[in-house]
Amino acid sequence: MRVIITGASGQLGQALHKELTTQGYEIIDIPDYPELDISDHSVVPLLSDLYPELVIHCAALTNVDACAKDPDAAFAVNAFGTQNVAHACLRCNAQMVLISTNEVFSGRSDRPYLEGDPPQPVNPYGSSKRAGEQMAAHYLKDGLYIVRTAWLFGGGHMFPEKIIAAADKNGALQVVTDEVGNPTYAPDLAKAVAQLVQTHAYGIYHFTNAGYCSRFDFAREILRLSGREHVQLNPTTLAQYPRPSVVPPFTPLANLRGAELSITLRSWQEALADHFAQK
Numbered sequence: 001m002r003v004i005i006t007g008a009s010g011q012l013g014q015a016l017h018k019e020l021t022t023q024g025y026e027i028i029d030i031p032d033y034p035e036l037d038i039s040d041h042s043v044v045p046l047l048s049d050l051y052p053e054l055v056i057h058c059a060a061l062t063n064v065d066a067c068a069k070d071p072d073a074a075f076a077v078n079a080f081g082t083q084n085v086a087h088a089c090l091r092c093n094a095q096m097v098l099i100s101t102n103e104v105f106s107g108r109s110d111r112p113y114l115e116g117d118p119p120q121p122v123n124p125y126g127s128s129k130r131a132g133e134q135m136a137a138h139y140l141k142d143g144l145y146i147v148r149t150a151w152l153f154g155g156g157h158m159f160p161e162k163i164i165a166a167a168d169k170n171g172a173l174q175v176v177t178d179e180v181g182n183p184t185y186a187p188d189l190a191k192a193v194a195q196l197v198q199t200h201a202y203g204i205y206h207f208t209n210a211g212y213c214s215r216f217d218f219a220r221e222i223l224r225l226s227g228r229e230h231v232q233l234n235p236t237t238l239a240q241y242p243r244p245s246v247v248p249p250f251t252p253l254a255n256l257r258g259a260e261l262s263i264t265l266r267s268w269q270e271a272l273a274d275h276f277a278q279k
C-alpha cells in the first residue's frame, strides 16, 4: 500500500515511518515543512498527484501555548491545513488517518472520555484540532479514521526528557497534581494505527497507553525509572502555575471502539519502562 505521512519528521511521524516500513508499506516521502506547508492550498494537487492509497496526517502545530498566543496560526495549520489534506485524499480516493487530541475535550468530566462524547475545546489548540476533525469529516464521508491520542513521548525532547533535564539542573521539581491524562508511547501508537488501517472500520478512535495519571505521578515514575528517586518532587497546581493556554484538567481517553477490534495498548508504566530500556 502506498502511504504518505504528513509531519513525517515529527515525533509520531518518525515512529509511524519506522513501523510501516518494517511492515512492508511503501512510504512516499514528501518534503518537510517549510518546503511543504499544509496550510498552503497548493498541497492539494501536490499530494493527490502522488496517488497515495493512505495518508496519515500527523503534521500540526502541537505547541499548545504557541497556539494560544497565535490562534490564527493554529487554525491555519490544524484546521485549514487538515482540510487541504482531506481534500487531497478526496481527489485521489485515499483513506485518511487524522491524528487528533484529548484536548478537544473540556477536561471537566468525572470519567475518561468515550469516542462519542461531545467535544468542547477550551483553548485554541483544541479548537483548531476539533475544527480539523470536522473539516476532514465534511470532505470524507467514507474512508476517514480520526485517532485521538494524548501526552505523546518517545521521540525527541518530550515530558520525560524535560523532567530529567530539570531534575539534573535544579535538583528539585514542582509538578502539577491536577492535570490528568494518558501518557502515550509514540511507537505503541504507531503499531495501533498500523493495525487500525487494516480494518477499514472508519470512525473515531481513542488510542493511548492504558491507564491514566497526573503529571505529578508521571514525573515520579520518570524519576524512579531513570534512577533519580532521590530528587525532591513537590506538588503544585495549575492555578499556581499559569500558562498562556488554558489547560483542560482531566482528559483521559477511553479506548472502547479500538478494543472492540482487539486493538489495545499496554499500560503507560510498561511503555515508559520500555522507553528507558531503549536508551
Ligand SMILES: NC(=O)c1ccc[n+]([C@@H]2O[C@H](COP(=O)([O-])OP(=O)(O)OC[C@H]3O[C@@H](n4cnc5c(N)ncnc54)[C@H](OP(=O)(O)O)[C@@H]3O)[C@@H](O)[C@H]2O)c1
Pocket (backbone or CB within 6 Å): 006, 007, 008, 009, 010, 011, 012, 013, 032, 033, 034, 036, 037, 038, 039, 057, 058, 059, 060, 061, 062, 077, 081, 099, 100, 101, 102, 129, 148, 149, 150, 151, 152, 153
Ligand atoms: N505531542 C503530543 O503530546 C500530542 C498529544 C495529542 C495529540 N497529538 C497530535 O499528534 C500528532 C503528532 O504529534 P507529534 O508529537 O508527533 O508532533 P511534532 O513532533 O510537533 O510533529 C509535527 C510535525 O508537523 C510539522 N508541521 C508543523 N506545521 C506544518 C505545516 N504548516 N506544514 C507541514 N508540516 C508542518 C512539524 O514540522 P516542524 O518541526 O518543522 O515545525 C513536525 O514535523 C499531531 O497531529 C498532534 O496534534 C500530539
